Amino acid sequence: xxAPPRIAVRVIALVxxxxxxxxxxxxxxxxxxxxxxxxxVRAARRWYxxxxxxxxxxxxxxxxxxxxxxxxxxxxxLRAAWLACIRHPGMAITIVLTLGIGIGANAxxxxxxxxxxxxxxxxxxxxxxxxxxxxxxxxSARGSTWSTDVWHAVRDRQTVFxxxxxxxxxxxxxxxxxxxxxxxxxxxxxxxxxxFPTLGISPAAGRLIGPDDDRPTGGADxxxxxxxxxxxxxxxxxxxxxxxxxxxxGSRRCRIIGVTPPGFTGPDVGRTxxxxxxxxxxxxxxxxxxxxxxxxxxxxQLTEGALxxxxxxxxxxxxxxxxxxxxxxxxxRATAIHxxxxxxxxxxxRGKYAYALNVLLAAVAALLLVACANVTNLLLVRGVAxxxxxxxxxxxxxxxxxxxxxxxxxxxxxxxxxxALALVIAxxxxxxxxxxxxxxxxxxxxxxxVDARVVAFAAAxxxxxxxxxxxGPAWKAAxxxxxxxxxxxxxxxxxxxxxxxxxxxxxAQMALSLVLVFSCGLLVRTxxxxxxxxxxxxxxxxxxxxxxxxxxxxxxALVPLYHQTRDRAATITGVSSAALAMVSPIGGRVLRxxxxxxxxxxxxxxxxxxxxxxxxxxxxTVGTALLRGRNFSADDRLGAPPVVVVNESLNRALFGGAxxxxxxxxxxxxxxxxxxxxxxxxxxxxQYGSLREPLQPIVYLPLxxxxxxxxxSLQLVVRASGARPEDLSRQVSSAxxxxxxxxxxxxxxxxxxxxxxxxxLSALLAGVLGALSLTLAxxxxxxxxxxxxxxxRRELGIRMLLGSAPGAIVxxxxxxVAVVIGAGLASGLVMGFAASRLLASMxxxxxxxxxxxxxxxxxxLLAVGAAAAWRPLAQTTRIDPIQTLRES
Amino acid sequence: xPSDGxxxxxxxxLLAVVHLGDNAYGVTVRHELQQRLGRExxxxxxxxxxxxxxxxxxxxxxxxxxxxxxxxxxxRYFVIRPAGAxxxxxxxxxxxxxxxxxxxxxxxxxx
Numbered sequence: 001x002x003a004p005p006r007i008a009v010r011v012i013a014l015v016x017x018x019x020x021x022x023x024x025x026x027x028x029x030x031x032x033x034x035x036x037x038x039x040x041v042r043a044a045r046r047w048y049x050x051x052x053x054x055x056x057x058x059x060x061x062x063x064x065x066x067x068x069x070x071x072x073x074x075x076x077x078l079r080a081a082w083l084a085c086i087r088h089p090g091m092a093i094t095i096v097l098t099l100g101i102g103i104g105a106n107a108x109x110x111x112x113x114x115x116x117x118x119x120x121x122x123x124x125x126x127x128x129x130x131x132x133x134x135x136x137x138x139x140s141a142r143g144s145t146w147s148t149d150v151w152h153a154v155r156d157r158q159t160v161f162x163x164x165x166x167x168x169x170x171x172x173x174x175x176x177x178x179x180x181x182x183x184x185x186x187x188x189x190x191x192x193x194x195x196f197p198t199l200g201i202s203p204a205a206g207r208l209i210g211p212d213d214d215r216p217t218g219g220a221d222x223x224x225x226x227x228x229x230x231x232x233x234x235x236x237x238x239x240x241x242x243x244x245x246x247x248x249x250g251s252r253r254c255r256i257i258g259v260t261p262p263g264f265t266g267p268d269v270g271r272t273x274x275x276x277x278x279x280x281x282x283x284x285x286x287x288x289x290x291x292x293x294x295x296x297x298x299x300x301q302l303t304e305g306a307l308x309x310x311x312x313x314x315x316x317x318x319x320x321x322x323x324x325x326x327x328x329x330x331x332x333r334a335t336a337i338h339x340x341x342x343x344x345x346x347x348x349x350r351g352k353y354a355y356a357l358n359v360l361l362a363a364v365a366a367l368l369l370v371a372c373a374n375v376t377n378l379l380l381v382r383g384v385a386x387x388x389x390x391x392x393x394x395x396x397x398x399x400x401x402x403x404x405x406x407x408x409x410x411x412x413x414x415x416x417x418x419x420a421l422a423l424v425i426a427x428x429x430x431x432x433x434x435x436x437x438x439x440x441x442x443x444x445x446x447x448x449x450v451d452a453r454v455v456a457f458a459a460a461x462x463x464x465x466x467x468x469x470x471x472g473p474a475w476k477a478a479x480x481x482x483x484x485x486x487x488x489x490x491x492x493x494x495x496x497x498x499x500x501x502x503x504x505x506x507x508a509q510m511a512l513s514l515v516l517v518f519s520c521g522l523l524v525r526t527x528x529x530x531x532x533x534x535x536x537x538x539x540x541x542x543x544x545x546x547x548x549x550x551x552x553x554x555x556x557a558l559v560p561l562y563h564q565t566r567d568r569a570a571t572i573t574g575v576s577s578a579a580l581a582m583v584s585p586i587g588g589r590v591l592r593x594x595x596x597x598x599x600x601x602x603x604x605x606x607x608x609x610x611x612x613x614x615x616x617x618x619x620x621t622v623g624t625a626l627l628r629g630r631n632f633s634a635d636d637r638l639g640a641p642p643v644v645v646v647n648e649s650l651n652r653a654l655f656g657g658a659x660x661x662x663x664x665x666x667x668x669x670x671x672x673x674x675x676x677x678x679x680x681x682x683x684x685x686x687q688y689g690s691l692r693e694p695l696q697p698i699v700y701l702p703l704x705x706x707x708x709x710x711x712x713s714l715q716l717v718v719r720a721s722g723a724r725p726e727d728l729s730r731q732v733s734s735a736x737x738x739x740x741x742x743x744x745x746x747x748x749x750x751x752x753x754x755x756x757x758x759x760x761l762s763a764l765l766a767g768v769l770g771a772l773s774l775t776l777a778x779x780x781x782x783x784x785x786x787x788x789x790x791x792x793r794r795e796l797g798i799r800m801l802l803g804s805a806p807g808a809i810v811x812x813x814x815x816x817v818a819v820v821i822g823a824g825l826a827s828g829l830v831m832g833f834a835a836s837r838l839l840a841s842m843x844x845x846x847x848x849x850x851x852x853x854x855x856x857x858x859x860x861l862l863a864v865g866a867a868a869a870w871r872p873l874a875q876t877t878r879i880d881p882i883q884t885l886r887e888s
Numbered sequence: 889x890p891s892d893g894x895x896x897x898x899x900x901x902l903l904a905v906v907h908l909g910d911n912a913y914g915v916t917v918r919h920e921l922q923q924r925l926g927r928e929x930x931x932x933x934x935x936x937x938x939x940x941x942x943x944x945x946x947x948x949x950x951x952x953x954x955x956x957x958x959x960x961x962x963x964r965y966f967v968i969r970p971a972g973a974x975x976x977x978x979x980x981x982x983x984x985x986x987x988x989x990x991x992x993x994x995x996x997x998x999x
Contacts, residue, residue, distance in 0.1 A: 003959075012932070020935040026954075026961030027914030027931055033957045034915075054930035 002041045004032045008052035015055050077402075081409035091382060092414060095375050098779075099418025099465060101772055102371025104425030105364040107450075107458045111430035113357055114453050115446040116270065121345045122263045124200025125293075128162075129342040130300055132290045134335055145287025146314075151279075153317040154290055155192070160306045161292035165198040166279055167191045168288045169268055171744065174737045175275060176248040177235050185733070185743065186231070186274040187443075188249070189266055190282045196226075196260075198293050199267075204229050206243040206258030213257070214278040223281065225254035229262040231274035249275055251739025265445055267291065269347035272445040291342055304339050311337055349444065353437075356758060359838060363519070363769050366512045368461070370773045373505040374780045375469045379411065380502055381787055383477035390477050404474045411470025412462075419462035423450050426458070436761050472501070502784050503820050509777040510824025511831055514861055516773045518832040520766035521853040522839060522846055527763040529845035530756055536686030536695070537585060538623030539748035543725035543732060544584050545569075545716040546744030558740075559708045562716075565736045566615065569718055572735050574728050576721035579617035580703055583610075583688075584715040586751050590689040595667045595699060597654060598676055607653045609697040610688045611667075613706050619645075619683060621719045629661040629681030637704040642677035647685050650697035667699065677701075691755050692844050725749075762842060774861070778868035785817050786872040796876055797884030806877040813876045817869045825858055832857070894979045900925060901937050902946060902976050905966050913952075913963045938966060946972030 009025065016024050028051055036044035085092045120126035132154070133144045146154075151166045158164055168190045175186040193214030201208070203226075213224045225247055227236070236242035246253050254277065265272040267289070279288065294303055315335050322331050383390075390403055430448040438444040547562060562580060569578040583591055596606040616632040619625070627648070636643050644665060651660050660679045668674045685695040703711065716736070720728045725747045733743050746754075753760075789796075796809055804812075836848035846853065894902070904920040905912040914931055917938075921929055941947045952963040968976075 016932050016935075020932065020939070022961050023914060023964040024931045024935060026958040026963065027918070029959040029961065030955075030957055030963075031915050031918075051931065054928065055932045058930040058933045 002036055002044075004029060004048045005045050005052075008049050011052045012055050015058075077406050077409050078413075081406055081413055084406075084410050085413050088382070091378060092417075095378055095414045096417035096421060098371045098374050098776060099415055099462075099469075100421030100425060101776075102368040103415075103418050103422035103458060103461050103465065104429070105367050105769065105772070106361075106461055107419075107422045107426035107454060108429040108433065109357065109360050109364050110457045111426045111448050111450060111454050112433065112446070113361070114451070114457075115430075115448045116347060116349055116353070116357075118344060118453060119447075119451070120343050121199075121267065121269075122201075122261070126343040127341070128294045128296070129199075130292050130294060130303075130339040131342045131346065132292065132337055133340050134337050135333065144289070146290050147318070147321065148279075148282075148288065149317040149321075150314050151192070151288050151290055153313045154310065155194070157313040158292070158310050160295070160303050160310060162295045163194055163198040164290065164292040165192050165195040166288040166290050167195055167267060168279065168282060169266070169271060169273070170282070171742065172249050172275060172277075174248070174250075174733065174743075178246075179248060184730075185745070186249075187272060189273040189276040190279040190288075191226075191276050192279045195276075195279075198291070200293075201261055201264055203258040204261045205232070205240055206256070208258050208260065209276060209278055214280050216280045223252050223254040224257045224278065225249060226276045227256060227259050228265065228273050228275075229259055230265075230272065232259045235274075247275065249277060250742075252277075252281065263447070265447070267342070267345050269345040270349040270444050270446045271347075272443075289346065292339075300339050300341060307337060307339075311335075349446070355841070356762060359762075359842075360765060362835075362838070363516060363766065366516060367769050367773050367776075368465075370509045370512050370776045370780075372465060372469050373509045374776050374783075375414070375465075376472060377502050377505050377780055377783055379407075379469060379473035380476065381783065383407070383473040387477060400479070403477070407474035407477060408466060408470045411474070412466045415462040415466045415469070418465070419458040422458050422461075423455065426450055426454060433761070433765075436764070437757055476501075502787070503816070506777070506780045506784050506820050507824040507827070509773070509780050510821060510861060510865065511828035513770070513773040513777040514825055514828030514857055515832045515835050516766065516770040517860060518828075518854055518857040519836060519839060520763065520770040521857050522836055522843055522848065522850060523759070523763040523766045525846045525850070525853060526842065526844045527756065527759040530691050530759055531752075533687065533691055535586060535748075535752075536624070536684055539585070539752065541720040541725055542585065542622065542748040543718040543720060543728055544746050544748060544751070545718065545732060545736070546584070546742075546746075547714050547716055548742040548744070556708050559711050561738065561740065562711065562714050563615075565738065565741065566617075566716055568736050569716060569732055570617075572728075572732060574721055574723050574731065576719045577617055577621045578716060578718045579621040580615040581618055581715050581717060582613040582703070582706075582711070584751070585622055585717065585748060586687055586689070586691070586755070593667050593669060593699070595650075595654070595665055598664050598666050605654055607650070607697060609650055609667075609699045611699055611701065612688075613701040613703045613711075615703045618700070618717070621717050622686075623719075624683050624686060627682045627684060628659065629679070631681060632700075632702040632704075634704075636702040638707070640705070642675055642705055643680045643702060644677045645681040645683055645700040646679055647683050647698045647700075649685050649695055650699060651682055653697050665699075691752065759842075759844075774864055777861075778864055781817070781820070781865055782868045782872065784820070785813075785869045788816055789813050789872045789876050793879055793884045797879050797881035800879065800881040801885075809876050809879075810873055814869075814873055817873065821862065821865045821869075825861060828861075829854060829858065893982075894975055898937055898941060899976065899979055901934070902941065902968060902972055905947065905968050906973075906976070910965070910967065912966045917966070941972065942966075944971070945969060946975055 012028065013021055013025060028048065032044050032048050035047055039047075121129070123129070131144075132146075145168070146166075154164055155166070170188050170190055172186050172188040175184055175188075191209055193209060193211035196208035197210065206226075209224060209226050227242070227247075232238055232242060236245075242256055243258065245256050247256055248254075260276070266276075294300065314337060315331075318335055319331070326334070394400070394403060427450045430450075434444060434446060434448055547565065566578050566580050569575060591611040592608055593611045594606060595609050614632070616634065616636075619631055626645075629645070632643065632645065644667075646654075646660065646665070648657075651657055654660070654665065655663065660682065663679050664676050665679055666674045666676050683700070686698070687693075688696055688698055703714075718725070718728065718732055729745045729747070733745055737743065792813065796813065799809060799812070800806075832854065833849050840848045900921060901917065904917050904924070907920055908916050914934065918929060918931060918934055921927065921934075938947060938949070942949055946969060947966050948969050949964050949966050952965060954960045954962050
């Protein structure tokens with residue numbers, strides 16, 4: 001038997017009173033059955049849905065379908081409040097939109113906070129999961145990593161946990177879905193055999209890696225791999241036949257045995273994985289994270305107290321690798337373990353974005369306050385307009401509490417509407433925001449769906465908003481004396497108190513808007529300064545490929561391998577030149593060393609410089625022309641006299657800008673004897689490391705003069721001759737792919753965009769928030785000015801009759817507006833300077849108290865404020881004095 | 889007992905109940921109204937008025953056994969009480985008095 005549409009049944013049940021609900025639903029069901037037999041199910045369902053609309057319409061009009069239900073009580077009030085709201089749809093829509101924007105901005109940021117910090121991992125009983133940590137110097141860093149020996153000790157010796165697991169994030173390269181396909185770089189995971197059982201997740205297809213698979217020689221299935229659900233869908237079209245096929249990961253051919261469930265993106269929030277391999281296949285000695293599941297009904301604290309034996313086992317495993325110089329007590333301190341709850345997983349993004357998210361939360365809270373001020377103002381105005389109605393109700397016996405309750409319910413209905421809109425806004429904008437932060441080089445995959453926690457947040461904010469915006473107007477309206485109000489009925493009376501409250505609110509709005517606009521100005525200037533910073537080299541056509549060894553290649557074999565890789569890259573069509581370097585031109589790691597003039601020179605100045613070791617092709621490849629002297633050549637190798645090329649900054653610092661060619665310079669590598677080298681060339685200054693750092697002295701060494709074990713990880717820099725470097729990336733990667741190497745391709749443009757994405761996003765967000773709050777403040781200002789003019793029409797009319805010039809009339813009306821704007825901006829400036837100190841660490845090339853930016857913000861607000869107040873003010877000159885007198 | 893007058897919708901409802909005899913419940917009442925007045929009324933709105941009429945003592949309602957074609961819910965049957973019949977008669981008489989001698993001249997209305 002077919003049933004009526006479920007949603008329609010629910011809605012009808014909702015709008016029908018409890019006494020009649022069963023009978024009404026029964027009648028409708030009966031007729032539905034009749035109709036579906038007579039007209040067919042589709043027509044019957046259509047009819048049923050029509051009944052839903054009829055019921056809702058009847059419920060919202062005067063005739064309540066809930067029949068004889070009492071009209072007092074909360075439901076009666078709710079109905080009255082609803083009717084009051086829809087009686088002025090324009091105002092209701094304005095309020096819902098305003099609150100929707102205010103709450104929506106908060107819900108958007110909260111959605112991200114929720115996804116990043118609060119949501120538990122999609123695994124069995126996530127609150128039982130912990131990670132094993134040791135003391136760290138940098139609290140924002142990712143959790144501790146451990147060696148394979150320590151993991152084995154933990155795995156074999158622990159008795160305090162229900163089970164333990166280990167994993168390591170890694171980028172696999174190349175990954176080939178089938179042998180003929182071109183390789184790609186895929187984010188991956190090394191996982192212990194206990195990883196999936198400990199998390200307690202079940203496969204979407206096939207089976208997951210288990211303890212039997214986690215053996216250096218491979219399990220029964222030889223080498224096995226597990227795919228993430230997303231990768232399975234994208235690369236295999238979610239085909240069940242993928243199970244059992246071979247995938248090439250790095251140098252290994254692995255059999256796909258299963259797929260993880262949808263929604264599971266690994267233990268690191270914000271980083272997905274495509275392929276997971278058993279950790280025993282990891283030979284690079286990658287640091288492992290170690291996690292565990294607590295025994296049931298054991299707390300983290302209790303377990304931590306019982307860690308003693310495990311601690312000893314781990315120390316035994318760590319001792320052989322401890323530096324010989326470390327004292328016993330230092331060793332004990334550095335290896336003291338503790339547990340951390342892993343219920344919400346781990347994330348490198350947390351440390352990175354926690355500060356920005358906090359600043360953002362403050363900014364959206366300010367926006368919400370501005371929105372609340374607007375709504376309070378509107379409700380105050382409406383309260384005045386409804387004074388008569390409320391007085392009548394008070395006169396016929398409604399208690400003050402009943403009136404306050406009804407007005408609060410109205411505010412609650414409006415706030416709920418705002419919260420509903422906010423959830424839609426949050427769903428759309430949190431995605432947009434994450435997409436803005438995510439880059440190709442460093443994708444961020446966090447699941448920003450609106451879940452129950454976000455809904456609860458929006459509801460809580462709406463509840464708070466109800467009281468913030470509702471209580472004042474409600475109290476004010478309910479407090480008025482019915483008798484005097486009724487007597488004065490219909491006459492418009494300017495009430496000093498109400499206006500003072502409204503003025504204060506607009507002042508606060510102007511102040512908060514100034515804070516947001518000023519902060520936005522500072523962030524925009526920071527972004528522009530950084531984006532326009534000259535790099536000192538031609539960055540547009542550079543592709544940078546990070547080269548790391550994937551397996552234990554001896555250093556003596558590795559360096560020739562790197563050079564072969566460079567030679568191979570240089571011959572690819574579309575590549576004009578290729579070079580090797582220790583440090584990528586921008587955004588890479590940073591090497592520093594002390595240099596000085598040789599002993600015996602009259603002024604042995606010492607300075608700290610940035611260091612890079614490069615192959616001879618480096619300068620032509622990055623597009624840096626030599627200013628003086630010569631480039632490195634093939635003759636500058638180990639054993640030949642040490643030479644260096646310096647940049648202009650260094651030349652200035654050590655030689656005061658004089659010609660340094662042929663001069664000698666001493667550098668002091670840490671832990672090695674000083675090396676004297678001859679300067680053979682000078683190049684222009686270039687940016688090094690972070691974009692935020694000033695141009696600094698740089699010393700370039702020939703790569704060939706370094707010992708092999710100093711060159712374990714190098715950067716291959718490739719100049720594209722015509723095509724965009726992004727397009728070349730795949731070609732280069734597959735041409736130089738080698739099972740022994742791990743490749744990390746990126747472009748300078750991407751690196752710069754990557755380095756600036758936080759700045760760009762902060763400026764963008766501050767701009768959006770500033771614009772929104774400015775718009776709201778203007779609406780508020782317009783409303784208050786209009787009201788001020790309206791309520792003083794009579795006074796202004798009389799003044800006109802008495803001969804005041806129109807200019808004087810406008811001035812009278814304007815004075816008040818000017819005071820409001822002026823006071824708002826003054827207090828906003830004070831608040832802005834206080835707030836911008838919080839931004840200090842995010843700024844570049846502009847101080848938190850930058851006067852020019854402050855001036856710019858103040859003038860913008862003045863102009864916009866004047867524009868908003870202009871229309872109502874201009875209307876004062878068109879007041880017809882006779883008409884105003886007649887009205888009163 | 890002087891009645892406080894029946895609204896047009898209330899009269900229609902009461903008359904529908906009378907027409908239906910011992911088979912007057914939500915579905916049939918609504919059907920009757922729809923057939924005779926050509927208006928579709930929300931089920932909830934019908935019960936609102938039926939409840940009010942029962943409260944005034946014009947109607948009495950009884951619940952039937954639950955039936956499967958109603959999704960396991962009961963029918964609520966209505967029958968008219970003497971007070972309801974009296975109120976209907978009175979309404980009719982009032983209107984008849986008001987209409988008396990009016991019908992022919994009603995043609996001469998201004999449009």
